[in-house]
Amino acid sequence: MIEQQYIDLFQQFRSEIDSNSVSGMNKHRDSAFAKFKQIGFPTSKLEDYKHSNIARQFDAEFGLNLRNIEIPVNPYETFKCDVPNLNTFTYFLINDRFYNQVDQKEGMPENVFVGSMRQFAEEHPDVFEKHYAKIADNEENGLVAYNTMFAQDGFVVYVPKNVEIEKPLQLINILSSGVDLNVNRRILIIAEENAHVKLLVCDHTVDEVNFVVTQVTEIFADKSAQVDVYELEENSTKVTRLNNLYSEQLDNSKVVTSSITLHNGYTRNNIRFRLLGEHAEAHAGGLAICDKEQHIDNFAFLDHSKPNCLSDELFKTVLNDKATGVFCGKILVEKDAQKTLAYQTNRNLLNSVNAQMFAKPQLEIYADDVKCSHGLTTGHLDEEALFYLRSRGMDKEEARLLLLVAFTSDVVELIRIPTLQDRLTQLIDKRFRGELMRCGSCNVCK
Amino acid sequence: MLTIKNLHAIVEEQEILKGVNLVVNPGEIHAVMGPNGSGKSTLASVLAGHPKFEVTRGSIEFKGQDLLEMEPEDRSREGLFLSFQYPVEIPGVSMVNFMRSALNEQRKYRKEEPISATDFLKLMRDKRQLLGMDSQLVSRSVNEGFSGGEKKKNEIFQMAMINPLLAILDETDSGLDIDALRVVASGVNKLQTKENATILITHYQRLLEYIKPDFVHVLSDGKIIKSGGADLALELEKKGYEWLINP
Numbered sequence: 001m002i003e004q005q006y007i008d009l010f011q012q013f014r015s016e017i018d019s020n021s022v023s024g025m026n027k028h029r030d031s032a033f034a035k036f037k038q039i040g041f042p043t044s045k046l047e048d049y050k051h052s053n054i055a056r057q058f059d060a061e062f063g064l065n066l067r068n069i070e071i072p073v074n075p076y077e078t079f080k081c082d083v084p085n086l087n088t089f090t091y092f093l094i095n096d097r098f099y100n101q102v103d104q105k106e107g108m109p110e111n112v113f114v115g116s117m118r119q120f121a122e123e124h125p126d127v128f129e130k131h132y133a134k135i136a137d138n139e140e141n142g143l144v145a146y147n148t149m150f151a152q153d154g155f156v157v158y159v160p161k162n163v164e165i166e167k168p169l170q171l172i173n174i175l176s177s178g179v180d181l182n183v184n185r186r187i188l189i190i191a192e193e194n195a196h197v198k199l200l201v202c203d204h205t206v207d208e209v210n211f212v213v214t215q216v217t218e219i220f221a222d223k224s225a226q227v228d229v230y231e232l233e234e235n236s237t238k239v240t241r242l243n244n245l246y247s248e249q250l251d252n253s254k255v256v257t258s259s260i261t262l263h264n265g266y267t268r269n270n271i272r273f274r275l276l277g278e279h280a281e282a283h284a285g286g287l288a289i290c291d292k293e294q295h296i297d298n299f300a301f302l303d304h305s306k307p308n309c310l311s312d313e314l315f316k317t318v319l320n321d322k323a324t325g326v327f328c329g330k331i332l333v334e335k336d337a338q339k340t341l342a343y344q345t346n347r348n349l350l351n352s353v354n355a356q357m358f359a360k361p362q363l364e365i366y367a368d369d370v371k372c373s374h375g376l377t378t379g380h381l382d383e384e385a386l387f388y389l390r391s392r393g394m395d396k397e398e399a400r401l402l403l404l405v406a407f408t409s410d411v412v413e414l415i416r417i418p419t420l421q422d423r424l425t426q427l428i429d430k431r432f433r434g435e436l437m438r439c440g441s442c443n444v445c446k
Numbered sequence: 447m448l449t450i451k452n453l454h455a456i457v458e459e460q461e462i463l464k465g466v467n468l469v470v471n472p473g474e475i476h477a478v479m480g481p482n483g484s485g486k487s488t489l490a491s492v493l494a495g496h497p498k499f500e501v502t503r504g505s506i507e508f509k510g511q512d513l514l515e516m517e518p519e520d521r522s523r524e525g526l527f528l529s530f531q532y533p534v535e536i537p538g539v540s541m542v543n544f545m546r547s548a549l550n551e552q553r554k555y556r557k558e559e560p561i562s563a564t565d566f567l568k569l570m571r572d573k574r575q576l577l578g579m580d581s582q583l584v585s586r587s588v589n590e591g592f593s594g595g596e597k598k599k600n601e602i603f604q605m606a607m608i609n610p611l612l613a614i615l616d617e618t619d620s621g622l623d624i625d626a627l628r629v630v631a632s633g634v635n636k637l638q639t640k641e642n643a644t645i646l647i648t649h650y651q652r653l654l655e656y657i658k659p660d661f662v663h664v665l666s667d668g669k670i671i672k673s674g675g676a677d678l679a680l681e682l683e684k685k686g687y688e689w690l691i692n693p
Contacts, residue, residue, distance in 0.1 A: 383497070388534040388588075391494050392548040392604060393522040393555070402547065406538025406587075 002059045003040040007033075010149050013066050020068040021152035024121030025186075028133040032148035039142045051326040051358045052268050052297040054143065057212055057240045062182035064150060065095060073176045073206065075099060086419050088170035088200065089114065095175060096185040097153045109163045117154035117186055127158060131190055135218040136246045141270065143242050147184045147214040154186030159195035161222075168198040168228075168417050173215075175203075175239060180210040187217040191225035191253075198228040198417060205236040217245045221253035223277065228416055232424070233261040237292060240266040251277030258285035258414055260424070262431050264294055271300040275309040275337075285414040286315040289431050290323035297326035302344075304337040307367075311341070316411050317348040318404065319355035326358045331372060333365040340367060344374040349381065349407055381407075404432045447472050447643055448513075448612055453504035454668075455492045462488040464668030465504070470612065473640045477654055477679060478647045480665035481687045486647045487531055489665070490616040493645075494528035495521050508612070523555035525611030525642075529601040529618050536588040541600075544588050545570065545607055552608060573606040577633050594621035602633045609637070614645045619653035631656030651683040666691050 010017070010033060018026045041055035042048070065071070075092040089108065092099035098116035113120055121128040136144045155171055175183065191197055205211065221227045227247075235241060241264060247255050259269045273282045288296035302311040317325040329344045348357045361374040381403055389399035408428050415421050448470040455463040462485045470476055480486050492499050493506065495518035506513040513521060536544070549569075550560045561569070574584055577599050589597050598618055605613055615634065619627055634657055638644060646653060654662075654676065662678040663670045664687065672678065672690055682690075 382534070382536075385534045385536050387496055387518060388530065388536070389539075389544070389548075390518040391522055391528055391530075392544070392608065393519050393551040394548055395519055395551060396517065398547065398551070399519075402539055402544075403536070406536060409538035 001040070002055050003036070006058070006146070007037060009064065016066050017150065017152060020066065022118045022121045024125060024128045024132060025117070025151060028148050032133075032145045035139070036142060036145040036149060039140070039145065041142050041146065048299060048328065051324070052295070054242060054268065057242070057266060058182075060210065061180065062210070062212055063177070063179045064182050064184075065097075066150070066152070068097065068152065071095060071097075071176050073174065075172065075174055076101070086168070086170070086200075086417075086423060088168045089165075090170045090172065091115065091155065093155055093171065093173045093185060095177065095181065095183045096151065098155060107167055109165060111160045112163060112165060113156060113158040114169060115156065117156050117188065118152075120156040120158065120188075124158065127190065128156075128188075131218060131220050132188055133218075135220060135248045136216050136244060137272065141244065143214050143270070144216055144244055147186065147216045147244070150182075150184040151186040151216070154188065156187075157189045157197055157199060159191045159197045159225075161192040162194045163192075164196035165198075168200055168420070170200045170202065173201065173203045175205040175211045175213065175235065176207050177209050177211070178207065181212075183211060183213040185213060185215040187215065189217070189219045189227060189229065191221050191227045193222045194224040195222070196226045199230070200417070200420065201229065201231045203231070203233040203235050203241065205239055208236070208238065210238045211235075212240045212242070214242045215244065217243075219245070219247040219255060221247065221249040221255050221280075223250045224252045225250075226254045228256045230258045230415055230417075230420070231260065233259075233267065234263045235265060236263075237265040237294065239264065242268050244270045245272070247273045247282065249273070249275050249277060249280040249282065252279045253277065254281040254283075256283040256285075256414060256416060258287070258411065259298065260286070260411070261288040261290070261296055262427060264288075264290065264296065266295045268297040269299065271298070272303070273301070273311065274303045275306060275311065278306050278308045280306070280309045282309070282311040283414060284311070284313045285411045287317075287408055287411040288325065289318045289408075289428070290325065291320035292323065293321070294323045296324070299326075299328045301330040301332070302342060303332045303334070304340045304342060305334045307336060307338045307340070309337065309340055311343070313344040313346075314411055314414065315346045316408060317357060318351065318407065319349070319357060320351045322352070322354045324356045324358075328360045328362065329374065330362040331364070331374075333367050333370050333372065335366040337367045338369045340370040340372070342370070342372040346374075346376045347407070348378040349404075350378060351381070401429065401432050405429050447509060449507040451505045453489075453492070453506065454502045455488055455499050456502055457488065457499050461502070462668055463492065466665070466668070466670055468663065468670065470643045470645065472643055474661065475638065475644045475646065475657060475659045477659035477662045478645060478665055479649065479651075479662060479679065479682060481691070482649070484665045485668040486649075486665055487616055490528055490531075490614050490645075490647055493521075493526065493614055494518060519551070520555075522608070522610075523552055527605050527608055527610035527613045529598075529605060529613065529615040531616040531620070533589050533592075533597040533601055535590045535592075537590050539588050541584045541586060541588055542570070545584075545604070548604075549607060569607065573603055576606055576636060577603045578629050579603055595623060595626040598622055599626065599630060602630050606633060606637055611642045612645070613637070613642070614647065616647045617649065618646070619648055619650065627653065628656060651679045654679045664690055
């Protein structure tokens with residue numbers, strides 16, 4: 001059993017785990033441990049993991065930095081951001097630890113907290129207690145249970161009632177280690193009533209070892225709150241990224257997420273939205289461009305339990321070489337969720353005969369007055385469009401690139417930061433030109 | 447300018463063109479007419495280099511060069527333009543970006559500098575007005591959500607932007623109402639000079655009331671069975687094609 005070494009590790013190092021974390025996080029470890037022992041890591045025997053055997057990703061010797069040993073990395077020196085000219089409040093997580101750095105108070109509204117999870121749990125124990133490990137599902141998802149057992153720090157955004165942070169926040173996750181490492185990272189975003197915040201999360205690798213990363217992000221959007229979370233992955237091919245994003249929304253709130261994978265090794269995104277108030281809006285976008293033997297699995301679950309809500313999913317995948325893509329989109333419209341509008345679109349492009357895509361829409365509707373739709377296509381680049389562009393004098397390769405970038409454009413347009421849209425379009429263009437075969441800041445991938 | 451000799455072409459193993467001969471000189475307007483399925487659109491596609499069609503015999507010379515040896519983009523850069531019967535919708539590619547890239551590729555081929563932003567915008571505005579196109583249309587994605595008429599206008603707009611030597615208009619009149627037809631025809635007439643030439647491919651005589659051809663050819667079963675002056679089109683309008691096909 002692959003889980004056993006992690007169970008032993010947890011029991012053996014329990015006191016170190018606790019003493020290098022805070023009570024607010026520690027108090028959830030026992031129940032998570034009990035659950036993990038029961039369900040373990042997801043395997044491909046589970047329908048929702050049919051094409052991603054997660055357990056196998058843990059079947060190796062990984063170190064865990066449970067004693068909080070400092071990683072000798074200065075992100076300000078080593079990190080060159082791929083998204084320049086983007087005016088943000090910038091923060092770093094080195095592996096799973098918040099990197100203590102310069103205060104950015106200027107322009108930041110009062111009473112907002114952005115920073116270390118450990119610090120937040122101690123400064124605002126009540127708020128932390130109310131939300132931490134409450135939104136993410138410890139019951140069915142073994143990855144969340146595992147993460148809750150081992151996570152010792154992370155990143156928190158707390159925006160009080162009626163406060164709007166106009167300038168976007170940017171969290172840069174850096175993977176750095178001399179040995180193969182398991183990283184368990186935690187993010188919590190709390191937007192109180194009518195609070196507004198936008199967060200860009202960038203993932204990068206700076207060292208050439210294997211990483212298995214679990215990340216659990218919990219988003220709570222109170223009444224009329226607006227939360228945008230854009231994730232941009234540019235990891236090395238040696239990274240397994242197991243991302244779990246959970247969102248809960250109350251009346252009139254709006255949450256926009258986008259999970260963009262420009263470069264990766266093995267990625268699974270579990271995206272779960274629960275619409276718990278009326279007139280709430282959820283937009284979930286996703287884009288992955290994979291080649292070599294990269295793997296991308298996007299799993300999105302939209303749960304409508306209240307009337308008059310809207311959800312819209314748009315996921316796109318571009319696969320080259322021997323890459324594998326998976327998409328599963330579940331929409332659940334519960335009995336009371338009348339007047340629900342739920343849309344789902346999944347489009348996939350295969351540029352190689354050896355690339356594979358598995359896609360599955362899954363709609364469960366128990367209310368009778370709803371509008372739900374889904375569209376799914378997997379195919380090749382449109383030859384007629386290619387000829388049309390060439391017939392106007394465009395070079396075949398340029399025309400192909402233009403069409404590839406165009407294929408991704410509607411996902412980019414979901415992002416509500418215009419400068420980021422522009423930059424992302426450039427990055428995507430570079431990616432298709434093969435100039436982004438390694439991430440901007442690392443030299444791992446060749 | 448263009449010399450087509452004994453052209454045979456197949457699509458999906460079926461022979462469509464069975465020996466077409468045609469000579470087009472600078473300053474001339476040729477109309478190619480014929481019943482459905484006679485091979486008119488295949489001729490247009492073969493000239494533009496559509497990869498679906500395969501030429502099995504014959505030759506096409508364009509400005510003294512072997513056209514069949516050229517990639518579609520090089521045909522365009524040498525001055526050949528096809529107005530599509532069914533223009534393709536390309537979501538995510540804006541008309542502005544598309545036209546700028548296309549123009550600059552054309553200029554690069556002629557070893558010219560890329561067009562300046564000011565000149566480009568002025569050119570866009572001038573040509574748009576020539577076709578009476580809404581400024582909204584050019585800021586949208588290529589042909590996306592355009593009506594049939596708007597798509598055809600957009601083809602002539604692109605032609606005006608690129609200013610080709612030889613324009614092939616494939617059923618440009620189909621799907622146009624009478625007002626749109628007038629606008630499109632006047633656009634084509636304004637672009638016609640002594641140096642360039644036009645091939646109009648059409649099923650009906652209607653377009654020829656607005657664009658006066660120098661030569662009219664009747665294509666039937668993959669061959670030109672009769673050529674004449676503008677009068678031939680009028681005769682066809684009266685008598686149909688039957689008297690020519692089965693005399």
